[in-house]
Amino acid sequence: MNSVASARRAFAVSMGKAVRDGSRRLGKGNGSAVPGAVAMVIDPGMLAGLASEIPQGAVLVTGSNGKGTTCRLLAGAMRAAGLHPILNREGSNQLSGLATTLVASSGRFGHLPADDRAIGLFEVDEGSFPGIVSQIGKPRALVFTNVFRDQLDRYLEPAYLTSMLERAMRELPADTTLVLNADDPRVAYLAPDMENPRLYFGIQDTGLAREGTDPSSDFPRCPRCGSELAYRCVFYAHLGHWSCHHCGLARPEPQVRLTKVDLLGSASSRVQAATPAAEILVEVPLPGLYNAYNAVAALAAATACQLPDRAFLAIERVTPSSLRMERIEVTGHSVFLTLAKNANGYTEVLRAVLGDGQPKRIMLGLNDCEGKQPDTSWIWDVDFESVSGLIPSPVITGNRAYDLTVRLKYAGWLGATKATTLTTEPDPVRAFQLALARTPSGEPLWLVSTSIVLQQIRRWLRQQGFVKEVWREQDQLLAGSVRL
């Protein structure tokens, strides 16, 4: 890099830092996207340049659901292996958010601190993947969690998304390991002609398979020949043991697999995992089958990074990400903030909480994104039917609370025979206070919702002194690994 370019880099980074500090001081949130965007305007090569400075390279994690938690689990394993992961903040998973992360991690002169244990661990929005993959020149591994029908007003159709991702994957160097979910046919068969090393992960324990299939699942056609796929078992949505009777394509045998999964109530699960090198038994302190998938994805990525076996056990110490069953103590109740942003996510969260068949206090929320993503049609694909009656006196909230109420009415929640009193209160804070007042003392309350409702409640809880700011907590986390 010549001196002009290097001065430009330093200027870009310090401007980014100034914007970030300024926005925090003004209380305008954590400034997660703007600083990076500003720095990239000054020096468009900044992200690629800084990323190439990371001594241990980078791991990219993308897919519809589970990216953030997979990163968190993997970060724990990396730290246990003595590496110092540079993580982007949850939700800051588009180009500018990633740039902000590297601005924050760099020194004033526009370089990352000299640390030969540093490794990039980046959650990448699936829609932003093509733009990001071209910047992160030589990722060590690309982890692909799953492709669900998600926010069709944002990502259009899954077939389009996979074709776009596949095109972008072709820019990867030949030694990037592709860590792919074997149980998701769309993911397993991504770019089959690429000769990169492939590491598949999946669940072997067929004891967990659902009876029949989810009415809301969209089963992809065979990714090779387009025929109908046959499933020997389905874990959830379209994830399972699949094969095509027409062309013979079948789920690849995963090298990293869960041989046994015991779901332990609404809090955790115990999994037995096998990697090419080891067999381990770990307790994943996050509930539900979807988190078991996140755990096996993280194990596979750890295997791809050749982390030592002992690092795998760090999974047991993971804490939930912000809004992912994040626990906050409020006046004697444990309140769990639980993000559910698409049909499969909502269904699986409800199953994780209510899977033991015990009634629980849950507030349900739904919002659209202020005109940007007005389509909330997907609630009709959520399986509310099977948990009908398990939520006493539910409170429904968010700017689309009435749409959700209609959905629950047609799911039979308001039927004359059920003594359920359902309350619709679009204002999230008022609804939360109501739900909290209705929850018997000492009992937990789950808030299951799309993001804006949860953010509003979280902000209110912060103002009330129940919770610290997200970026402070995360900075503390980062401070443990990379000096800022």
Next chain:
Amino acid sequence: MKITLGCLYPDIMSTYGDRGNVATLQRRCEWRGIAVELRELRLGDRAEPDELDLIVIGSGGESQQRLIAGDLHEVKGPGIREAVRQGAAALAVGGGFELFGRFSRSGAGSELPGAGLFDAWTIGHRAILSDQYDSLTEARADRALGDLVVRWHDRLLVGFENHNGGTYLGPTAAPLGQVVSGVGNNGDGSEGVQLGNAVGTHLRGPCLPRNPALADFLISAALRRRHGDVDLPPLADDVELAAREVAMRRARMASRTRRGRVMLRRPARPGSPAGVQAGGRR
């Protein structure tokens, strides 16, 4: 009383909450003591015109449309046309609506045959699955995407549209209604098609839950085939109406920010004036 409800390709053309339409028809019948026999018609199954009182097809994207177009044209099309001619009711939504017309031509030049029920056709701008867009942002910008409010007789229908290109009506087709807010068929102010008791619309996904009047229109029409005119007892639709209010309020907000923006840029109808403007009547 009983109606037979034929649900077309429930495994393919149910990409975004289309189950909501079937659930709404079923429940609103059930609440009034009307039995519903649900027939799922998949690839290869014929549509029996004498048996089906109500036919529903949901939305689907390019990949789903490619899967069903041939079957819809050859196997089910004749039965659907005959059933509607005999007075059966039908609801075709989004991608299903496009294929209830004569054909749907994608921007990549390929043409899918339709069921031929409606004298209408759809012409896409560019095809997302043929890599005709460089980015998701570009692909999204080229779509009619947002809240859609339609005047239908003396009522308003509310919902959501997400489609690429335009749908054009031939001389024998009548629109379902007029666009109040959103894009609708092609930006000329019309939305959907109505032919007898068959309704086609871009109000995609679950359009019936928030439009109970349209659901009841379809149920009445379906009953009329076998039971003559039946007065449907009114239902308490307070939450449905509250959800409608929210949708209309948000559509008004969105249309204010969108006003003036040209959504449809290419002349899609052969011989049509260039630069069809979005928005319709406001």
